[in-house]
Amino acid sequence: MIHNFNAGPSILPKEVFEQASAAILNFDNTGLSILEFGHRTPEFTAVMEEARSLVKELMQLNDDHEVLFLHGCASTQFMQVPMNLLDSKESAAYTDTDIWGHKAITEAKLFGKVDVVASSKEKNYSYIPKDFAVPNDSKYLHITTNNTIYGTQWQTIPKTSVSLVADMSSDIFSRVLDFNAFDLIYAGAQKNMGPAGVNLVVVNKNILGKVKRVIPTIMDYRNHIKEGSMLNTPPVFAVYVCLLTLRWLKASGGVGAIEKKNIEKAALLYNEIDNNDLFTGNVAKEDRSKMNVCFVMKDPSLEKEFLQYAKSRNIAGIAGHRTTGGFRASIYNAMPLSSVQVLADTMRSFSALHKA
Numbered sequence: 277m278i279h280n281f282n283a284g285p286s287i288l289p290k291e292v293f294e295q296a297s298a299a300i301l302n303f304d305n306t307g308l309s310i311l312e313f314g315h316r317t318p319e320f321t322a323v324m325e326e327a328r329s330l331v332k333e334l335m336q337l338n339d340d341h342e343v344l345f346l347h348g349c350a351s352t353q354f355m356q357v358p359m360n361l362l363d364s365k366e367s368a369a370y371t372d373t374d375i376w377g378h379k380a381i382t383e384a385k386l387f388g389k390v391d392v393v394a395s396s397k398e399k400n401y402s403y404i405p406k407d408f409a410v411p412n413d414s415k416y417l418h419i420t421t422n423n424t425i426y427g428t429q430w431q432t433i434p435k436t437s438v439s440l441v442a443d444m445s446s447d448i449f450s451r452v453l454d455f456n457a458f459d460l461i462y463a464g465a466q467k468n469m470g471p472a473g474v475n476l477v478v479v480n481k482n483i484l485g486k487v488k489r490v491i492p493t494i495m496d497y498r499n500h501i502k503e504g505s506m507l508n509t510p511p512v513f514a515v516y517v518c519l520l521t522l523r524w525l526k527a528s529g530g531v532g533a534i535e536k537k538n539i540e541k542a543a544l545l546y547n548e549i550d551n552n553d554l555f556t557g558n559v560a561k562e563d564r565s566k567m568n569v570c571f572v573m574k575d576p577s578l579e580k581e582f583l584q585y586a587k588s589r590n591i592a593g594i595a596g597h598r599t600t601g602g603f604r605a606s607i608y609n610a611m612p613l614s615s616v617q618v619l620a621d622t623m624r625s626f627s628a629l630h631k632a
């Protein structure tokens with residue numbers, strides 16, 4: 277068994293892989309593959325409806341919030357959000373806490389004005405800014421709840437009088453939040469939900485239809501809402517796999533239950549990082565991510581050797597992002613505690629080897 281700590285596309289529950297493979301050969305006892313199945317059939321419509329309603333249930337969303345599964349990646353949402361929400365003369369507040377948030381800022385500037393109200397860029401994105409003000413006339417405040425590359429996470433969601441928009445690509449369904457406090461949430465599926473190619477978008481319908489620009493049909497959230505997320509051919513297989521993960525999540529006790537496990541997994545790994553002489557964390561402790569655990573070696577010349585050593589113990593995907601180096605262990609919902617234990621044990625035995 278390989279312990280896959282890759283940041284994304286990443287591990288999904290084993291039973292989801294099994295059920296998805298079975299459906300490629302025979303979807304729901306129809307004798308047809310899910311890959312050849314018409315999206316307007318009652319069977320697939322039921323898949324889409326169950327997926328949307330499970331999201332509503334797991335996030336405890338109120339009736340103002342609509343759930344959509346849209347084509348593309350989180351980067352598509354970097355432009356689709358401002359296209360739908362921000363007029364050219366208006367201003368939106370953005371937080372710059374990682375490369376992803378930074379890219380969202382770049383795209384928003386194509387549509388309107390951007391106020392970067394908080395940034396940790398000058399300190400290599402090693403913390404989450406705490407004290408900052410959002411101008412009252414901002415159209416919305418955009419945050420990236422979990423910073424996948426640098427390994428920080430907003431532990432408390434900022435309170436603001438303006439609309440709150442969040443990129444939750446890498447911590448969606450990992451912890452209990454007041455999801456109704458957000459007017460728009462988006463997440464690329466491939467970190468914690470399903471295969472690449474689909475976005476989950478949760479949007480408060482009351483904030484739509486306020487911009488003057490003409491929005492291309494396929495980019496306008498309102499058209500997708502009207503059509504029940506079936507405006508055109510949805511990414512059928514990706515949505516199906518998301519449904520399987522959502523069912524697994526519900527059967528595992530929902531978001532609250534998975535959050536408890538995530539806390540335990542993260543504590544185990546950070547504890548090893550803090551107590552092992554060879555390793556050290558590189559972000560502010562109070563802002564540490566429970567999804568992407570980033571760390572380095574005090575002696576960087578040992579990093580290659582540790583990677584090799586970890587590989588020999590069936591640990592995969594722990595090299596840091598190509599821009600940061602060091603290590604990153606992504607411990608999303610589907611990562612079992614036992615695999616995190618293997619990684620911690622491997623760090624300890626490597627350290628013992630070097631003391632000998």
Ligand SMILES: *Cc1c(COP(=O)(O)O)cnc(C)c1O
Pocket residue numbers: 284348349350351352376420422423424443444445446464467
């Ligand atoms: C991975 C990631 C993205 C980019 O996702 P794509 O689907 O590759 O566009 C954006 N935001 C966050 C927080 C991510 O983790």
